[in-house]
Amino acid sequence: MGMAKIVIIGGGWAGCAAAITAKKAGGDVHLFERTDMLLGLGNVGGIMRNNGRYTAAEETMLLGAAELFEITDRCSRHKNLDFPGHKHCSLYDVAIIEAQVRKLIKTMGINLYLQHRVTDVVKNGDKITAIRLFDNSIFEGDIFIEATGSTGPMGNCRKYGNGCAMCVLRCPSFGPRVSLSQRAGIEDILGQRANGDSGAFSGACKLNKDSLSKEIVDELNEKGVVIVKVPDEDINIGKLDIKVCQQYALKEYAENIILLDTGHAKLMAPFYPLDKLRKIRGFENAKYEDPYSGGIGNSIRYLSMAPRDNNMKVVGIKNLFCAGEKSGLFVGHTEAIVTGSLAGHNSVRAFLGIPFLQLPRLTASGDLIAYANERITTMEGLKERFTFAGTDYFKRMKELNLYTTDAGIIKNKLERLNLLNIYSERLK
Amino acid sequence: MNSKQWQCVDAGSDYCPCHLAEENSCIICTQLQGKGYCDCNWMGVCIYDEFYFAGNKKKGVRESREYPVVGSKVIGKIIFLTIKVTRYMARVLKQPGSYVFIRNKHSDYFFDVPISIMDCDEEKSVIKIAVEICGVKTKKLTDHGGTVIVRGPYWNGIFGLNALKTTQNARCLVLARGIAQAPAILSIKHLLKNNNVVDIIVNKRTDEHNFIKEYLGEPIREVNMPSDDVAILCRELMKENNYKLIFIGGSDPLQNKIIECIQETDDVKFVTTNNNPICCGEGICGSCVKKDKSGALVKTCKAQRI
Numbered sequence: 001m002g003m004a005k006i007v008i009i010g011g012g013w014a015g016c017a018a019a020i021t022a023k024k025a026g027g028d029v030h031l032f033e034r035t036d037m038l039l040g041l042g043n044v045g046g047i048m049r050n051n052g053r054y055t056a057a058e059e060t061m062l063l064g065a066a067e068l069f070e071i072t073d074r075c076s077r078h079k080n081l082d083f084p085g086h087k088h089c090s091l092y093d094v095a096i097i098e099a100q101v102r103k104l105i106k107t108m109g110i111n112l113y114l115q116h117r118v119t120d121v122v123k124n125g126d127k128i129t130a131i132r133l134f135d136n137s138i139f140e141g142d143i144f145i146e147a148t149g150s151t152g153p154m155g156n157c158r159k160y161g162n163g164c165a166m167c168v169l170r171c172p173s174f175g176p177r178v179s180l181s182q183r184a185g186i187e188d189i190l191g192q193r194a195n196g197d198s199g200a201f202s203g204a205c206k207l208n209k210d211s212l213s214k215e216i217v218d219e220l221n222e223k224g225v226v227i228v229k230v231p232d233e234d235i236n237i238g239k240l241d242i243k244v245c246q247q248y249a250l251k252e253y254a255e256n257i258i259l260l261d262t263g264h265a266k267l268m269a270p271f272y273p274l275d276k277l278r279k280i281r282g283f284e285n286a287k288y289e290d291p292y293s294g295g296i297g298n299s300i301r302y303l304s305m306a307p308r309d310n311n312m313k314v315v316g317i318k319n320l321f322c323a324g325e326k327s328g329l330f331v332g333h334t335e336a337i338v339t340g341s342l343a344g345h346n347s348v349r350a351f352l353g354i355p356f357l358q359l360p361r362l363t364a365s366g367d368l369i370a371y372a373n374e375r376i377t378t379m380e381g382l383k384e385r386f387t388f389a390g391t392d393y394f395k396r397m398k399e400l401n402l403y404t405t406d407a408g409i410i411k412n413k414l415e416r417l418n419l420l421n422i423y424s425e426r427l428k
Numbered sequence: 429m430n431s432k433q434w435q436c437v438d439a440g441s442d443y444c445p446c447h448l449a450e451e452n453s454c455i456i457c458t459q460l461q462g463k464g465y466c467d468c469n470w471m472g473v474c475i476y477d478e479f480y481f482a483g484n485k486k487k488g489v490r491e492s493r494e495y496p497v498v499g500s501k502v503i504g505k506i507i508f509l510t511i512k513v514t515r516y517m518a519r520v521l522k523q524p525g526s527y528v529f530i531r532n533k534h535s536d537y538f539f540d541v542p543i544s545i546m547d548c549d550e551e552k553s554v555i556k557i558a559v560e561i562c563g564v565k566t567k568k569l570t571d572h573g574g575t576v577i578v579r580g581p582y583w584n585g586i587f588g589l590n591a592l593k594t595t596q597n598a599r600c601l602v603l604a605r606g607i608a609q610a611p612a613i614l615s616i617k618h619l620l621k622n623n624n625v626v627d628i629i630v631n632k633r634t635d636e637h638n639f640i641k642e643y644l645g646e647p648i649r650e651v652n653m654p655s656d657d658v659a660i661l662c663r664e665l666m667k668e669n670n671y672k673l674i675f676i677g678g679s680d681p682l683q684n685k686i687i688e689c690i691q692e693t694d695d696v697k698f699v700t701t702n703n704n705p706i707c708c709g710e711g712i713c714g715s716c717v718k719k720d721k722s723g724a725l726v727k728t729c730k731a732q733r734i
Contacts, residue, residue, distance in 0.1 A: 154474030155459040155466040175471045
């Protein structure tokens with residue numbers, strides 16, 4: 001049997017993670033990205049290792065997919081940072097992270113296709129045989145992994161948000177995201193917010209640091225976090241309901257402006273009217289860095305999830321896997337890397353016809369993947385978000401004794417489960 | 429899987445979003461098809477966003493307007509008209525595939541007949557058309573009395589516009605029979621502008637007026653198009669010249685005869701005239717609707733295959 005030709009669509013954190021584990025398992029990996037940069041929304045994110053994400057990061061590293069976490073650790077501007085509701089957080093520098101990941105992908109011998117938007121699939125029965133590209137050309141493969149996310153394009157941001165806010169995904173420049181599972185005939189699942197509307201706003205925007213006062217910038221650079229009280233008349237608790245990131249939908253986040261230092265000043269609100277912001281001391285000259293129209297809106301997410309099993313395989317298509325937000329109501333880079341790593345590894349197993357790896361529910365990753373899948377089948381579950389970093393899921397982690405910051409405990413557990421470094425093994 | 433192979437020629441224009449968007453029947457936008465999510469392949473500014481900013485209404489409506497006829501001659505069954513239009517109309521009608529609806533000013537709106545733009549002079553703000561007199565609508569145009577009513581601009585008179593516009597530095601073949609010489613002229617001009625070499629073949633018949641010669645200095649061959657000679661000739665020429673693009677202006681049987689003989693490959697693109705009966709041009713009346721290979725209904729007055 002030849003080498004498995006693994007075609008991954010979407011170069012965000014999930015797609016990159018899938019590419020790495022598929023490559024390590026012995027695949028001939030081809031990674032397609034619509035824009036001119038890898039990481040997608042990871043270019044404006046930065047929050048790692050807060051709360052249960054610490055456990056998940058250590059777990060994935062010990063499973064044998066340490067590369068991406070090593071980069072985020074190495075690129076962190078701040079480590080072991082606490083801010084309301086969150087402990088031992090790392091903040092990676094969004095200005096330098098993409099080039100580092102791109103270098104890794106290329107060094108590993110993964111074939112990277114930037115500015116290659118995938119627009120359709122070619123099917124034979126319940127198998128995908130090829131993808132169709134923006135220029136109508138066809139690219140064949142054995143196993144496909146969709147990590148196209150669930151954000152945008154412009155029509156969704158208009159219909160369910162306040163219009164295109166000009167976020168880093170840059171749909172008007174690079175063309176719309178296409179849901180390939182839907183193209184293959186599998187209907188998308190749509191997430192909801194508390195009031196039952198579809199989709200949710202991305203939860204943070206970024207201010208240009210140079211546009212803030214020296215005091216704020218100095219404090220940000222030194223401590224990593226700045227908390228400023230919002231004037232009473234401007235407090236808008238309702239805004240919390242529309243956010244993706246329910247782990248940051250706490251009262252403190254409505255009553256205060258919370259800034260995190262990710263290279264830019266990450267403002268922990270989906271959007272904030274510029275005139276109101278500029279009334280606050282130190283913000284008189286504030287200017288948005290991402291999205292450019294952060295004063296009126298943000299990108300809309302969770303409008304395109306594929307039904308999947310706990311091996312990350314899409315239900316109904318024999319050779320299609322999914323990862324990241326495409327695979328459920330997940331929030332965050334860590335969650336994308338966790339699901340992507342599993343999808344990449346299992347794609348090679350699918351080609352070889354050997355049993356899939358299903359992460360046991362004794363691991364935080366295995367439990368998150370399985371729990372999110374149970375919940376998504378319920379109406380209430382469509383309103384929930386699943387992240388190691390907060391909300392009900394972090395509570396669950398603690399109750400099930402899955403949360404720990406002790407890498408030794410995780411290592412012992414994985415050894416017991418015979419899973420240590422499983423992602424590093426080349427499959428035959 | 430085939431639903432995305434059609435795009436709307438009007439998308440992103442002054443006339444998008446249109447009536448179809450208002451009726452949840454947009455050719456491109458799934459939001460404007462009444463679905464709750466985005467699933468389009470349109471690379472321009474989001475049509476749903478445009479619709480929102482237009483107050484959830486269509487944007488522009490093409491008007492019928494009376495324009496003076498500044499030149500008119502009849503050769504055989506063909507009437508040639510030069511019409512003085514607005515500068516805007518001359519500008520937007522100069523691209524290949526453009527057409528307008530035209531009627532005698534004393535006739536009702538249902539006498540509107542779709543006619544390809546043969547040539548366009550933006551500087552002088554004139555359009556030139558050739559009309560073959562054959563039915564009730566066209567007969568009425570013979571006594572126009574100095575002015576005609578024109579509705580436009582429309583653009584879907586040719587299928588394969590993308591190939592036509594993007595082919596550069598290549599050798600191309602143009603076949604045009606009868607009145608289909610008219611849309612061929614703007615197409616040939618466009619191909620020449622893009623530094624292509626164009627071989628032209630027209631129909632050989634004593635009573636047919638090959639007016640294409642008046643417009644182009646290119647050498648023009650004549651062949652009997654109703655016979656199978658044309659397909660054989662095309663195949664031979666194809667072998668010799670390795671054409672990148674073949675334009676076929678003529679009936680569907682003529683198009684099929686040539687396409688079957690040559691077979692479309694990645695190397696050669698076919699561009700064909702849109703011969704479907706067009707009545708409203710807005711995707712409403714349904715007279716131009718055809719089924720594509722997947723069985724989906726396609727409004728050919730607006731839809732382009734991609």
